[in-house]
Amino acid sequence: MGCHPARPRHTGPPARRRHIKVNPHRSVVGKVKTVSAKREGRRWYVVLTAEQHQPEPLPTTGSVVGIDLGIASFLTDSNGAFVPNPRHGRRAAARLLAAQQALSRFPRVRRDKRTANHRRAVEKVTELHRKVRRQRLDHAHKTALGLVRAHDFIAHEDLRIRSMVKAPPRNPTPKHRADSCPTGPPRRPVSTARSTMPDGGCSSRSSPARLKAPVGK
Template sequence: MNWFDTVEFPKDGDGCRWDSTPHDPVIRVRLQGVGHVRVHQHRPVRGRVKTVSVKREGRRWYVILSCNDVPAEPLPATGAVTGIDMGITHFLTTSQGEHQPNPRHGKRTADSLAEAQRALKAFPRRKREQRTAKHRRAVEKVAALHRKVRRRRRDHAHKTALAMVRTYDVIAHERLSIANMARAPKPRPDPETLGGFLPNGAAAKAGLNNSIHDVGWGVFLGILAHKAESAGRKLIPVDPRNTSRTCPRQLCGHASAENRPTQDKFCCAHCGYTDHADRVGALNVAIRAGLVLPDVA
């Protein structure tokens, strides 16, 4: 049992059966070789159960269901559309100029996690069945902190995505390649020294990569896509290149690195248009998606 943390049953009824008895206040799952196990169900199951997974996190066990034929619950139309720009300073900015702050869950827990990891490194590496009680507690503490950050990040993503689909009928967002954005820079060999390397900004890029992973863009966009489909909303991904460096004015459209003198400020070198750089990015995302927006003054 200690070798695996997740067991997936490919079909409901094949080694595992989800108890769907109506009007029964006690929910159970039947596992082959174990029997019936009570489950604390946090929300009703909708649709037809397809696969059942049993997962262990620390000392807790979870049953994860994937369902087919889940009925959609379309929300009433609002008539509002928006483009969103994903960032690090702000979690997201809409084309209406609303900023969603970045909670930085990982950064807030970094000190506690570093202390727990230092305590864990004091123990020699051993196989799981050979660990002492203190070693197991140290492992569980590190895992619990990672789990806490992950749950907070997902909770924030769920609440933000729900607010977006309740407010807007159409949402345009950047088609981000997060793996490429968080890729470490390649080493730069120094031709003047044998086996030496030139500075490549790896330390600064590592800090940026940590911030990219901490903000959780991929988690949010996945949850947003799921909620938008269920609510009958439309998502439009667009090319993110130069969205915050291009003037959004219809009669200008000048694109240059000079248009963004600072991280937050946008000032078009051609027509003089000024705005927050994140809002400019959101406006250009909406424009590229073909959304009808008021003319930019």
């Protein structure tokens, strides 16, 4: 086991407590158990964990649906409906390119050696990446929430993206509400074996269907 030197104790006067204004995302329901602070660039976020009673289950709709995530369309369901891909990264490509070109003019130095203009260029690129990431997550959450409220049973493809392509997928997998909320509808992953056949793999074939090129290429 390694030995770590003890940190020096704070011998100065105790820090004064004060109230800090925050912009609440939504009202807190239940008893707050933990509070943590998170920093992203110049922004700070307060994450609260609350304990509440068992929520009321969602009303039944009697609907069953299967979903398939894609590249051209964000999502396709078994009823033939399509959810278009918002392409947030493509929309911000021009601004991100200009910001990265401006950042590339500065030499690579330590953080404490950067000039004020260098720090502003770094913050500009970071802010653009953060905006695209939050837009993708927001779109995925809203799409999943709409599916949970509209259907009682949801089946999705048990797809292993990392085994098919080297690069990570452009679209984040919608975080299903049923994973963390017991009131959501049940979901079942469907195997991808023989799923590319026209008849869904029901008839007998001598060899399974194979993809000619990796998805996304």
